Amino acid sequence: xxxxxxxxxxxxxxxxxxxxxxxxxxxxxxxxxxxxxxxxxxxxxxxxxxxxxxxxxxxxxxxxxxxxxxxxxxxxxxxxxxxxxxxxxxxxxxxxxxxxxxxxxxxxxxxxxxxxxxxxxxxxxxxxxxxxxxxxxxxxxxxxxxxxxxxxxxxxxxxxxxxxxxxxxxxxxxxxxxxxxxxxxxxxxxxxxxxxxxxxxxxxxxxxxxxxxxxxxxxxxxxxxxxxxx
Amino acid sequence: xxxxxxxxxxxxxxxxxxxxxxxxxxxxxxxxxxxxxxxxxxxxxxxxxxxxxxxxxxxxxxxxxxxxxxxxxxxxxxxxxxxxxxxxxxxxxxxxxxxxxxxxxxxxxxxxxxxxxxxxxxxxxxxxxxxxxxxxxxxxxxxxxxxxxxxxxxxxxxxxxxxxxxxxxxxxxxxxxxxxxxxxxxxxxxxxxxxxxxxxxxxxxxxxxxxxxxxxxxxxxxxxxxxxxx
Numbered sequence: 001x002x003x004x005x006x007x008x009x010x011x012x013x014x015x016x017x018x019x020x021x022x023x024x025x026x027x028x029x030x031x032x033x034x035x036x037x038x039x040x041x042x043x044x045x046x047x048x049x050x051x052x053x054x055x056x057x058x059x060x061x062x063x064x065x066x067x068x069x070x071x072x073x074x075x076x077x078x079x080x081x082x083x084x085x086x087x088x089x090x091x092x093x094x095x096x097x098x099x100x101x102x103x104x105x106x107x108x109x110x111x112x113x114x115x116x117x118x119x120x121x122x123x124x125x126x127x128x129x130x131x132x133x134x135x136x137x138x139x140x141x142x143x144x145x146x147x148x149x150x151x152x153x154x155x156x157x158x159x160x161x162x163x164x165x166x167x168x169x170x171x172x173x174x175x176x177x178x179x180x181x182x183x184x185x186x187x188x189x190x191x192x193x194x195x196x197x198x199x200x201x202x203x204x205x206x207x208x209x210x211x212x213x214x215x216x217x218x219x220x221x222x223x224x225x226x227x228x229x230x
Numbered sequence: 231x232x233x234x235x236x237x238x239x240x241x242x243x244x245x246x247x248x249x250x251x252x253x254x255x256x257x258x259x260x261x262x263x264x265x266x267x268x269x270x271x272x273x274x275x276x277x278x279x280x281x282x283x284x285x286x287x288x289x290x291x292x293x294x295x296x297x298x299x300x301x302x303x304x305x306x307x308x309x310x311x312x313x314x315x316x317x318x319x320x321x322x323x324x325x326x327x328x329x330x331x332x333x334x335x336x337x338x339x340x341x342x343x344x345x346x347x348x349x350x351x352x353x354x355x356x357x358x359x360x361x362x363x364x365x366x367x368x369x370x371x372x373x374x375x376x377x378x379x380x381x382x383x384x385x386x387x388x389x390x391x392x393x394x395x396x397x398x399x400x401x402x403x404x405x406x407x408x409x410x411x412x413x414x415x416x417x418x419x420x421x422x423x424x425x426x427x428x429x430x431x432x433x434x435x436x437x438x439x440x441x442x443x444x445x446x447x448x449x450x451x452x453x454x455x456x457x458x459x460x
Contacts, residue, residue, distance in 0.1 A: 040372070040379060069381050090355075122383075123354075125297060145269055149269055152269065152298055152299050153298070170374070170404070
C-alpha cells in the first residue's frame, strides 16, 4: 500500500464510524458541533462563556481533543457540565473512533444531551478531513492571528458552516482588517455564517448563542439549517 | 504495510534528505533555522523586522511553507531578500525533499547565504517530526495564545532550541502568565533559550538578533552552540 492508499483507508474507516455517530445523535436529538482553530484562538474560553449562559436551560457536554494535558476538560467540568478529555497520542486531529470510544467510556453521560461541543486539537489543517458525526464544523479565528488566514487555510474555512471571529475586544491594539476577513469567508463559504465575538467583553455573544439554539431547534424540528451541512 | 510502517518509511526518506541538506549547509557555512508556530503567531512579521536590521551586513533568504497563497514569500521579497514559497499541497508541514527541490529550483540563490530562514507551515504539531537539515528549530508563541501551550504541545517545545514569546506589546491587554511559560519551557527544554519580543515595539529584538548572529559566528567557528541541537 502506498501512503495515499493508507490515507484513503483511514478516511474510509473514519467515515463509517462518523455515520454511526450521526445516526446515534439523530436518535437522541443532540446537536453536535465540531470546533476547530489554531491553538490559542479561544475555543475553550468561548465554550466556558457559552456554558455559563446555556446550562440553565439546556443539557450540555464537552469532548476535548488535545495532544497532552487534561486542562480543557477540567475547565469545562468546573463550569458544571460533563466533559471528557481525549488525548490523541500525538495525532493532530480527533477521529470518529476516538469519539465513539469516549462516548462509550462515559456510559451515556455524553450521548443524550441537547448540545455536545467537540473541541478539536488546536490545528487549522488536520481536523478538516475527519468527520466526527457532527451537525456542522465551526472554525474560530482570533483577531490577533492576522486577516490573511482564511485564504491561507482555505479547506477549513470552506468546510465550516460557521466562522467565529474571536477576541474582538483586542481590535484597537492589533492590525486586523475585519472587512478583508468577511470577504474571504464569503468567497470560501458563500452559504456560511460569520459571527464576531468577544468572550471577554460579551460583545457578539447574543448572535453566537442564538445561532446554537436556532440550530438545535431546527434539528429537533427536522429542518436542515441553511448553510449548515457537514 | 501498516499506517505506522508507511510513516516510518516517510520519516526515513526525510532523514536521508535532511542529512544531505545539512552537509550542503555545512559546506556553505549557512546558518539554517526552522521556524515553527501556530498560524498567526507572528513568524513572518518577526522575519520582516529581522531582515530590516540584518540585511545590511548579512546575506539572507527565506523559504516559506504554506498550504495556500504566495503571500509570505512576497512579504520577504518586499524586504529585499530572495524568498521562495513552497505550497505543500495540503500537507501540514514542510519536508526535506520539498526544501531540496526549492533550493534546486532557485539555482543557488538560496543555498549560499549567511542565514536561511525556513518558515514552516503554521502548525504546532506536524512540523515537529520533520528534520529539514536546519541547525536548530525555533518555536514561537504569541502572548495572545495563552500560557498553557508549552505543556499542551510538549514535543515542539522540547525539540526547539529557542522559544520566542512574541507580541509582548499586547501583555497589558490579555491574560498571560509569562512566569508560567518560562517554567514550562525550562522543564521541557532545560538547555534551550527563551527570548521575549515585540516586533511592533522593538522590545527584546536586540536579544533575538544577537542570538542569530552568535549562532552564525559559532557555526563559522565550528563551535556547537550550547542547547542548540537539531
